[in-house]
Amino acid sequence: MLHNAETTLRTLRTELSETSAADAVLRGELRAAVQAATAATQEVLAARELVEARESVVAQVELDLRRLERSATAIDQLSPFHFVVCPRCAQRLEARPVPEDHCTVCLQADPAEEDVDPAAVREARSALEQQLQDARELMRADAEVLRRARDRSSDAEFLATNLRRQLDAQTRDVVAPRFDAISDASARVAALNGGIDAVLHLRDSWARVRTIAQAAKNITARRKDANAELKVRRAESDARRSLVGDLSSRFTTTLMELNLPWEQSAVIDPGTYLPVVDNTPFESLQASGGALQAGVNIAYHLALLECGLTHPDILVPSILIIDSPRKALGSNPDDRERGRRIYSRFKALTDAYGSRLQLIIADNDTAPLPDDAFSTIQLDYTHPMVPGVAHPGPNHTTRTEDEYQA
Incomplete structure (x- = not known):
């Protein structure tokens, strides 16, 4: 039964391989389309990562620009004032010794002239605005690359889907039934092998049982001989006594x-x-x-x-x-x-x-x-x-x- 089942399984697999050879061209085209779709997907992922990096750069430049504007505004509005009390806790500041060229409030060294010069601030603002403009231009270019990559990925996925449908339509009536028959034959082969293994295991178990029974029989015989010898030895011992x-x-x-x-x-x-x-x-x-x-x-x-x-x-x-x-x-x-x-x-x-x-x-x-x-x-x-x-x-x-x- 196992031999017949294995013969049937080999026949089905041979017929399936012959049928599959006729679809080799279509399968090759489908394989190429799948590879192209995969490459396009990777390109989309790379482009998306680049756009996200550009967005991070733009956000960072915008943050630096807002920070510069807040700093310039604070300097323009607070530098004319001479604080005599702490603006936080309202304690007097005149009696506290403050080194020259240091802030009377925070006791830190006064910033350099070029750091608070309005012209320097304007120059830094212009540089940041130019960086922001350049970063936005690059982000728009990368976004266009991402759009084109998405289009190519969609086209590749569409082509692979169409080829897959054509292959399914060609093999539905020929290959699928053979797959079912191969599955049934494989299951039958596996079941027969499992039955054979069970029989062999049972045979081995009975062989072990026979071995154990023989060993028990030998032990019983040795015990009988030992008891007989013990009896003789006891008789001899009694005689010696x-x-x-x-x-x-x-x-x-x-x-x-x-x-x-x-x-x-x-x-x-x-x-x-x-x-x-x-x-x-x-x-x-x-x-x-x-x-x-x-x-x-x-x-x-x-x-x-x-x-x-x-x-x-x-x-x-x-x-x-x-x-x-x-x-x-x-x-x-x-x-x-x-x-x-x-x-x-x-x-x-x-x-x-x-x-x-x-x-x-x-x-x-x-x-x-x-x-x-x-x-x-x-x-x-x-x-x-x-x-x-x-x-x-x-x-x-x-x-x-x-x-x-x-």
Whole structure:
């Protein structure tokens, strides 16, 4: 439909251009007449401005002439008088000092003789009258120019109007109907284009709707996956929380077995996974030192070791090295009993898990258990090295482990 409407519009415009070509001469004459009328109008405007300027000059000269006449009349009538009182306020003027050659009324310097000389006044009047006569002659000449310009403008307007009527008469029956048809065809083309634009806009809107719907669908799917993952993570978190609870229970049990008199409550903080004893965090316990700090450290690491052995998903080493576990306990009978309890806990772990763990304890004294409870390596000044590791000698300057790594 749009293609057919555009074809019809092009056909009408072609016919109109062919018809208009026959009127080209008349249109050219009309164009020239319109240009001549425009030029004549501009000439009338210029002539009118010139006449108005001449009228202003004549009015100014007439004003100067009247001013000169009033001044001469005032001088002739008032110069014989000698004022003794002010003509305005009637105050006496004799007592006021007046410089020589100055007016006794206004105190201004007396005018020069040539300014008040009757002959000079007559000469100025004659000059102004001559200027007025010349200005009036020029104004009459310019007014005649304006009249002729108006006549030419009227003739040009008349000619352009007649040519325009002739052109209208020639094109009324041929061009006007085609103009109406072109207008209708143009409106139809515009309406069809508008309909197409509306369809395209609607199509784009539906495309955006489909895009938004797909995006919403994707978001819903991602939300479903996220909820599923959240559920899994929560289950894992709950499972991990149970592991923390198990660690806390083992730590509390181990610490109670050590029978430390200072301990009233002991748990593992679920946020830091570190011991809290008697509401005191692990960092403060470390700073305090003493038997409580040593016992908490031993109990905590033993609990970690046992949890790692019972729960494979807890990634802690299966080896534990403890240096001087009884050093901070003291030497009274109760302290010796706590030392024995610590070693009994070591023995219970090794009996329970066997080769699954390796426990190395460095101590200055032998274990307070039977000799066959642990494998013992005694080190002294004569035999300061672990068997199988040669002593490097007094001149050795590098670390033994560095040599073995090399």
